[in-house]
Amino acid sequence: MKNTILLSAVALIISLPSAAQKFGTKAGHINFYSSTKVEDIKADNHAVNAVLDASTGDLQFAALIKSFEFEKALMQEHFNENYMESSTYPKAQFKGKVNDMSAVNLKKDGTYPAKATGDLTMHGVTKNITIDTMYKVTGGKVSAESKFYVNPKDYNISIPEVVKDKISGNIEVTVKVNLDELPGK
Amino acid sequence: MKKIIWILLALAIVGGAIGYYLWNKPHREAAGEKAVATLTADELLSQYEADETASNTKYIDKVVEVSGKVSVAETDAAGNAVVQLETSSPMGVVHCTYSPGEKSSAAGTEITLKGICSGFLSDVQLTKCSEVKPH
Numbered sequence: 001m002k003n004t005i006l007l008s009a010v011a012l013i014i015s016l017p018s019a020a021q022k023f024g025t026k027a028g029h030i031n032f033y034s035s036t037k038v039e040d041i042k043a044d045n046h047a048v049n050a051v052l053d054a055s056t057g058d059l060q061f062a063a064l065i066k067s068f069e070f071e072k073a074l075m076q077e078h079f080n081e082n083y084m085e086s087s088t089y090p091k092a093q094f095k096g097k098v099n100d101m102s103a104v105n106l107k108k109d110g111t112y113p114a115k116a117t118g119d120l121t122m123h124g125v126t127k128n129i130t131i132d133t134m135y136k137v138t139g140g141k142v143s144a145e146s147k148f149y150v151n152p153k154d155y156n157i158s159i160p161e162v163v164k165d166k167i168s169g170n171i172e173v174t175v176k177v178n179l180d181e182l183p184g185k
Numbered sequence: 186m187k188k189i190i191w192i193l194l195a196l197a198i199v200g201g202a203i204g205y206y207l208w209n210k211p212h213r214e215a216a217g218e219k220a221v222a223t224l225t226a227d228e229l230l231s232q233y234e235a236d237e238t239a240s241n242t243k244y245i246d247k248v249v250e251v252s253g254k255v256s257v258a259e260t261d262a263a264g265n266a267v268v269q270l271e272t273s274s275p276m277g278v279v280h281c282t283y284s285p286g287e288k289s290s291a292a293g294t295e296i297t298l299k300g301i302c303s304g305f306l307s308d309v310q311l312t313k314c315s316e317v318k319p320h
Contacts, residue, residue: 026269026280026308029262046261047280049306064310066246066303067282069263073212080246087245090304 023106023142024051028177030063032150034168041075041167043068050177052144057101059116059133061175062093083157084123092122098133109137116146125155142179147172214284215299216315218248226253226270226279233305234274244302250317251279252297258289268296269308280308287315 028048034041045068050061065086070076080086096118098104104112112135119126131148150171152159159167222244229251233240253270256278261267266289270279281300283289290296300311 027259027261027267044263046263046265046267047282047303047310049308062306064303064306066301067310067312069312072208073210074207076212087241090241090245091306 021055022051022053022182023179024182025049025177025179028061028175030061030068031174031176032068033172033174035172036166036168039166041070043070043076043079045069048175048177050144050175050179051182052098052142052179054101054104054106057098057104057116058096059098059118060093060095061177062091064090065092065122066090083152083159089122089124092120094118094120094129094131099130104135106135106137106142109139111136120150123155123157127154142181144175144177144179146175149173212284213301213313214315215248215301215311215313216284218299220250220299221247223250224252226251227272227274229279229309230272230274230277233309234277237305241304245304247302248299249302249311250297250299251281251311252295253279255290255292255294255296258292268298270296277308279311281311281314283314290316 026049027046028050030045030048032043045063047067048061048063050059052059065084066080068076068079070079096116099115099117101114104114114133114135115130116133117128117130120129121127129148131146133144133146136143136145150173151169152167152171153169229244229249232243251270253272255268256271257267257269259267261282263285265285266283266287268281268283268289270281272278281298297317298311298314299317300314303310303312
């Protein structure tokens with residue numbers, strides 16, 4: 001009996017370091033902010049999926065375009081129908097890798113900036129981009145954030161001449177996610 | 186001459202009123218619209234897992250009435266209620282964000298709600314949800 005307990009304890013300790021290398025959430029936050037002299041436009045999405053593999057540095061986040069909320073219903077409608085064509089292209093996704101994951105220690109409290117490189121896909125267009133990301137570990141809780149800029153033109157999003165002054169060519173995208181350890185290996 | 190001024194004035198007022206209405210147009214609410222489909226959370230997710238494109242054609246941007254058991258009930262950073270409806274899939278749930286001010290039932294409750302479908306990541310997402318009261 002004692003042996004069995006000891007054995008299971010040993011097995012548990014051995015299996016611990018390899019367990020739970022993946023972190024993720026289904027309730028991440030993406031905000032975008034377009035600022036021009038004429039108008040500021042912002043929208044929020046609180047149902048962002050994100051997964052970070054702590055051993056390989058694989059990083060993914062994705063959002064549904066129709067889950068972005070605007071203050072004005074009309075803007076939300078235009079965003080979906082005229083610009084993002086979200087019934088045809090429902091998702092936006094980043095799929096990449098943290099360039100130097102060895103510098104990020106998710107087991108130790110601290111703040112770790114790192115760059116990540118990968119493919120950003122939206123509106124049916126994929127671009128390889130490098131973004132600044134930041135990992136924070138506080139009391140064992142992991143969170144990640146990133147801020148980067150997107151030009152609608154790069155993603156074949158055409159903006160009519162009449163509203164050109166209202167929509168920035170440099171839209172700020174902020175991603176904030178609290179990551180939980182995912183079960184499994 | 187006077188007549189033209191009056192007509193122009195009338196047009197300006199009507200135009201202004203339409204503009205004002207559009208600018209302040211209320212957000213869509215699933216509650217006020219007729220659902221295109223009534224199904225269980227399990228059925229909705231399995232249809233999406235089987236064929237995402239076909240399911241998007243059927244459901245995206247439309248109101249669906251979904252029933253299921255609440256596995257997680259929480260509040261998002263914007264202050265809206267969010268529930269996850271359990272399914273038999275190991276990966277996915279139906280992720281429902283409620284309209285501002287709408288209250289959700291607690292975890293463990295069997296509910297029916299209406300929401301607007303935004304599509305599928307690993308979960309099916311519904312927005313502007315509100316629960317349908319049992320008759």
